Amino acid sequence: MTTNGPRPEVVRYTAFSDTPDGGNPAGVVLDATALDDSDMLAVAAELGYSESAFLTPPPEGLEGQEGRTYSVRYFSPKAEVPFCGHATVAAAVALAERIGPGKLVFSTRAGVVPVEVTQESGTIRVTLTSVEPHIEEIADADLTEALAALDWPAADLDPAFPPRIAFAGARHLVLAAATRARLADLAYDFARLEALMHRLDLTTVQLVWRETATVFHVRDPFPVGGVVEDPATGAAAAAFGAYVREFGLVPEDAVLTLHQGEDLGRPGRLTVTLRAGDPRVRVGGAGMRIR
Incomplete structure (x- = not known):
């Protein structure tokens, strides 16, 4: 880690499963503003998950409800990837537990990805909409x-x-x-x-x-x-x-x-x-x- 401040808080979620031993685990850093690229890669490598998500405030000019729009970057243990679906789901669940279900907007290196989070009978579900394929x-x-x-x-x-x-x-x-x-x-x-x-x-x-x-x-x-x-x-x-x-x-x-x-x-x-x-x-x- 190259930052001199405290280590970032990393939360861990699994995506595409309603049980902790299923699906794909991802690390999520909800506030990565103090991290540079090497820091994020180091966190991802330490976690060892296929990808982890790092959230920062949205870029200037991106429309979206205040507090529900974010820039997101994704790192595997070896490299950054432009977009990751399961880490998107993990990040959205983490946010929903803190600010409630609803619509989110993620600005990724692949483009803008709208995300919708719902909750029913205690289960949180996330639906992302891809960039144009x-x-x-x-x-x-x-x-x-x-x-x-x-x-x-x-x-x-x-x-x-x-x-x-x-x-x-x-x-x-x-x-x-x-x-x-x-x-x-x-x-x-x-x-x-x-x-x-x-x-x-x-x-x-x-x-x-x-x-x-x-x-x-x-x-x-x-x-x-x-x-x-x-x-x-x-x-x-x-x-x-x-x-x-x-x-x-x-x-x-x-x-x-x-x-x-x-x-x-x-x-x-x-x-x-x-x-x-x-x-x-x-x-x-x-x-x-x-x-």
Whole structure:
């Protein structure tokens, strides 16, 4: 830490679960005004979570209800990321416990993210609205390298889901497994996949398997963040929502359920909502304090 003042208060929350042993844990610093970049990275590294959120006052000119608009930055143990869904949920739950449910506005490096917090029967739920997404093709050589790093034969992919890079605040390579067994068997070359992801500016690889028309199981290798696997990934869920809409794999109006973390023993549930005529994707889930 380079600051000479007291250590920042860090609170810990899990996102996309209503139990403390599920979902994806994140650290939240509700007042990071005294921290510089190296401080925030040091806090994130000490916590060891896939990401942590750092809040400061909003930039000048950003509209929003006073006291409910913030600048937010996200750090993994190894680097800053432009946007993180689960740390957004964690930060919103932390704020709701202090200032009450309602609407929030987060100014992130990816853009402005509206957030809505509700509470029912003691459970706090958060829904974020992504920045405008887009989909990119991936070069054949890069796809071949990704599959080699994962040790996934191309024949194990679901042909209904073409490999693509999807963005809704951060970039994710979407690969669909043909079977649940393929998704469950994840033992990849960490350094090799990390190198490819750095070259393609990817945050995670979004591995998916379709159980029903609207229910998916997902996993997210995250070597660029210094983490083997992310337990619940809101940014990737938003990107995936944009992806399935792009290819007409779900109706224009759809509510999808993504199950993530089961293979890690930290089950989480993410809700992805698509609305006809609105390019932005909504991702929601429960959250709670874990310490």
